Amino acid sequence: MASNTSLDDCTIVWLCPLEVELRAAITMLDKVLDECPPRARGQNVVYTIGEIGLHKVAVVGYYQEQGLAASGSIAAEVMRDLRNLQLGLLVGIAGGIPSSTHDMQLGDVAVAVPEGDRPGVVGYDFGKTGDDDQYQLKHWQNSIHPLLRSVISKTDYQNFGGPNLVFRT
Template identity: 40%
Template sequence: MVKKLSHEDYTVGWICPLEVEQIAAMEMLDDEHERLPQPSTDHNVYNLGSIAGHNVVVAGLHQPGNNPAATVVTQMRMTFPNLRFGLLLGIGGGVPVKTDTGMVRLGDVVVSKPAGGHSGAIQYDHGKAKVGQFERTGALAPPPAVLLNAAQDLAVKRARSRKDPLEDNIKRIDTSIRGLRRYKYPGTAEDHLYKAEYVHKEPGKPCDECGCDPSQRIRQPTDEEDDEPYIVVHRGTIASGELVVKDAALRDQLAEQYGLLCFEMEAAGALADFPCIVIRGISDYCDSHKNDQWHGYAAAVAAAYARHLFFHMPVDEVKRCVLASDS
């Protein structure tokens, strides 16, 4: 029997900008709950459920971007007054740099963490133009301590475990179902990183159909070439902006300037009024060769990581956190 709780019973928001991310989120719930009535001013669509004893509100966006994210957060906080914080997750564009867990690759996970004087996420396109330069202004709030502690505890315990809980979470998505086939792992043979100066030959067509030169790819070391991937998690600074980045030179310039690991489009809008941790599965390298091939798997790994984060957050500790509306 499907549970029906009250609006006041929900403590964590899970925000998914895209449909592919929302489906992956639903596959991670232990239980699904009956929908609740909403005020006439709240136009969001919610799915409700629980993970590890935490009651969770899953909310999608009608379109990607910082402004839609801000609107969704505002309405969600009013409808569910006891939300403490949120998880903003989905796919993102990776910066191919080395971290303490290895090179950032397609299918990896990047999680926001304060580093290098930044809060874990920055709005790289918000600022003021001065003579001959652009000066970034403003700062985004860091993730709540309970989420940072959970992320660190997960990393420590996962490193010491023979059995990987994230792999078990991925397997919750049954890719034998027709509608879930896009969540299959594409394989390392489909992880193509081109030299930054090499531009895609024909927009709208994949590299193998438009004649992109394979000799322009950067050979990336890998531990194994099989179909059983190990999900690598990187923690650091994520960049948020209104534009999709498809320019490797711009990617590298901003990454070097701010120490970035990933680009996305919603964090600045959500973090303005809602304490969140940002979790992104890497689906492309923010270059002109960007395509949709890794979207499903990248959404799946982000959701798999998010699910396990709940097991490292005591329910009582979350309830003691400050209400998001008071943050």
């Protein structure tokens, strides 16, 4: 499975805090190019290099480490190791913000998109449900990358507004 692909070829990193997320991410690759690329001196992160479309993607699992501290240290190493990195995705299991119009159930896939005064991405401890059962944000994350917004818009059109119109519920 070894190839001539190196970390320098990767422009996208996919960070996976949990093992189940890592397995899903690797399964989502169109092609796995290298399960364990040559390790550089001082490199503590193990990468799986693959392709999604025309993009070379490095997938990283946290293994036994978890939490915000692990995310920060792994992100710092990734920034050092992937010299041509253009986009980083932290993808994982999450909970949806409570809503009376969206019924979130186990197995649903949610894509965070800003809408109205809602930021789209909210940290796990940045809000609370008030006495009136309304969700109140305390803080929110930066907006998503413009490239991702473009991809989401195209996917949204293809799935909900394209030739075979499907109505949202």
